[in-house]
């Protein structure tokens with residue numbers, strides 16, 4: 001017995017014996033595509049060899065579940081925890097690697113999928129957790145592995161739990177559904193939208209499409225209808241289909257703006273930019289060691305609203321900020337070198353020497369440098385530098401704060417700049433390196449002030465790029481080093 005999965009869309013088909021189905025109906029449809037070279041199939045056994053599962057907490061009670069490397073259309077699923085029963089939103093294969101995690105959160109009471117491109121192995125999940133898969137009846141023809149677990153529903157709203165409703169929104173697919181979660185985003189509401197409401201790069205705007213591969217838009221009246229349906233629901237945040245597609249705030253306004261712009265474009269009205277996009281008031285901070293103190297940069301949306309120096313880390317924690325990213329190791333190793341440091345060194349390539357290996361806790365806690373050297377050598381076979389020991393008090397202090405304050409994450413400016421540039425950049429000790437760093441931030445819409453009192457330019461740039469990563473983290477778009485790391489602490493975020 002073999003069930004084949006389409007490599008392009010990820011859909012698992014019903015048992016077809018030794019040979020795969022003749023074609024993938026979902027990819028032959030004009031909302032998907034068959035790749036150059038023709039239809040390709042795979043099996044779960046092959047997938048297990050080629051991919052691994054990745055879990056990432058996105059906000060309290062919401063965890064992203066994805067594959068590394070990504071598979072099919074590259075979506076990540078979301079596990080929404082609710083007192084009325086947990087929901088798996090959208091789907092990815094490799095259930096076996098994630099089942100114990102989902103089980104530990106109380107299992108599943110329902111699975112709901114935005115549209116057929118993310119069905120993948122929904123039936124495997126439904127069987128494992130003995131729960132239904134909710135699909136709107138108008139999309140019944142796209143279920144390629146028919147099963148009693150599939151529950152076709154009709155109408156426009158289906159309650160999943162007191163705080164979670166499934167809405168039939170249509171658009172991309174007639175049965176296209178989104179999930180409205182009233183307690184998401186700290187009670188301001190969240191929309192889990194797949195790509196029925198597509199979150200665009202830049203993470204402030206959304207749009208709609210009948211076919212993404214064929215670039216066929218939806219009729220204006222259909223987009224207006226979708227916008228009208230969503231007017232009845234409040235949501236500040238929109239989780240799109242992929243890791244880096246989240247509108248963190250201003251969700252309702254983003255939808256209104258998109259509907260207006262879309263309809264005007266189709267009506268061939270003047271192609272001006274229309275009203276400004278919703279202003280993002282997300283506040284985050286980046287903190288970098290600067291001399292004996294700390295350089296702090298606060299971003300509100302893309303604007304640098306504060307840049308100052310403080311003497312203690314505790315002062316930085318007084319800020320009103322959703323995430324505080326700091327350039328110092330958090331999660332001190334007990335015996336072994338930290339994997340995060342080793343991966344960060346590889347990640348920055350030629351800038352590897354800028355990432356130091358975090359000394360073990362016993363060495364950092366030693367009274368004197370001589371004692372620290374002795375302890376480190378005895379326990380790890382390697383000594384530590386005077387420079388690393390000199391930071392011990394600050395490393396221990398931040399580590400303690402980070403254990404209690406969930407806003408704090410670890411970053412490394414060179415890692416962040418590398419992530420931003422997608423290539424190694426010249427050293428910040430050279431003028432061209434500073435100019436390049438400033439330019440990279442400007443391209444992200446972040447204008448770094450010319451100067452800030454008592455902060456040197458390299459520290460100002462480092463604190464700003466730390467804030468850039470803090471913003472990505474707040475939006476659920478930051479990736480950890482090591483890539484498979486699952487907790488806030490112990491990873492260098494980028």
Ligand SMILES: [Zn+2]
Nearest residue numbers: 006009024027
């Ligand atoms: Zn397919």
